[in-house]
Amino acid sequence: MSELFPMIAQSAISRRRGKVLIGPVDLTLEGHGITIVIGPNGAGKTSLLRMLHGIARLNEGSIVWACDQEEARQRQAFVFQSPVMLRRSVRDNLAYPLRLIGETRAEAGKLAEGMAEKVGLTYALSRPATVLSGGERQKLALGRALIRSPDVLFLDEPCASLDGPAMRDVETILKNAANDGTRLIMSTHDMGQARRLATEVLFLLGGKIHEQGDAAQFFEQPKTAMANAFLNGDIVE
Amino acid sequence: MADIWDGLSQAWLLLIGLDPDLVEIILRSLHVTLTALVIASAIALPLGALLAVRRFRIRRLTIAVLNALMGLPPVVVGLIVYICLSRSGPFGVFGLLFTPTAMTIAQVIIIVPLIASIAHQALRELWSDYHDLLISLNTTHFQRMMALLWDGRRALLTASLAGFGRAIGEVGAIMVVGGNIDHHTRVLTTAIALETGKGDFALALALGFVLIGMAIAVNLTIHWLTQTEQEGRW
Ligand SMILES: Nc1ncnc2c1ncn2[C@@H]1O[C@H](COP(=O)(O)OP(=O)(O)OP(=O)(O)O)[C@@H](O)[C@H]1O
């Protein structure tokens, strides 16, 4: 397997019906660490992640991974802000990405059970995914995204409806994945979580990357006044 | 009045006694319509899925055509099939006119638009649900269609059942292309038309009861399927 990183975005812009959702973005992602994307509502966090992953149209500029672009795509996964539940059992949801790449039903099912254990959904394996609670859905979406051991995992506020213990579990799963070599790029509204996980921070404002930096430094002493205000809990628009 | 009561009681006797003529007609009806249903579903369900996942430019046109075809009077479909299958028509060499196969063909043409359009409605909704995930997983168009067809199977069964209901009760087209020939192309609806015309209410009523029974069964099944679908059970 060839190396995916660095990923280089140059003047990347994504529009929808003529309106700029995000960009222009100039960004280089190196192959290690956890990048946390923060910013107020509507700043473009979701749009940025979708554009980098390649599911939002890239209208201008370029996003280039270090390897073949098609291969790069196969090695990524995405956890959506509102998780998509396939109308199947939890087991079949987890197994689905494996089935797509030709894994047998039995083998995929076995791996799905292992993953269910990891994300704490073993008790729900045979339930229809559509009856799960909000938190269970997010865990399922996380497990389904991890099951192919992606090299890059995008997460859009994966802990939005989780309580304390569940959030701790998810963070542990994410840290383990990062230790196993999965590159995480994740948006969050939870500054505590951002501090706990981030090695790098992207602060978005008004559809642009307002500040990018090393996490320790960013939280200690942000370079821009806006980022400072945001960290202090002031209302930033 | 006496005639009708007489007819009713005789109809009942025919049903209970499993009258051979009656059974033969029922079985032929089922054979023609179930064959049509299988063929039509094999065409219409994937078509519905394809229309849901692809944004091709002709999609609007296809949907418009489907809707127009749904409004086509069956007897006109019968006429067109008749012309195509008649000895001088393009498919005349197969000698299919006035056979159960001709009736099946007519029914397929009548119910494909209906099934495809109901299927498309349901799958479009499912697709808007699944869109992000399936795009993110880098699925092929075929895989997307398969996911929709499998996870939407309840709604699709409903679509097929609606097609069955339409086909089994249809009379105009199959009368034209089948000819209502005794022991050959006579089915429930055409037999009812004939027997009523002759004033023989007994057989007509017995056949009518069977049709009504089937219609009720189909509708109850659709109702039950929709309900379990809404409750998210499967
Ligand atoms: N499909 C769309 N069509 C039109 N506008 C959109 C679309 N998606 C997003 N936008 C707009 O783009 C802007 C950025 O949205 P985005 O979802 O990326 O923000 P966000 O930072 O993720 O916000 P939140 O914290 O609320 O999730 C918003 O103003 C939003 O209204």
Ligand SMILES: [Mg+2]
């Ligand atoms: Mg968002």
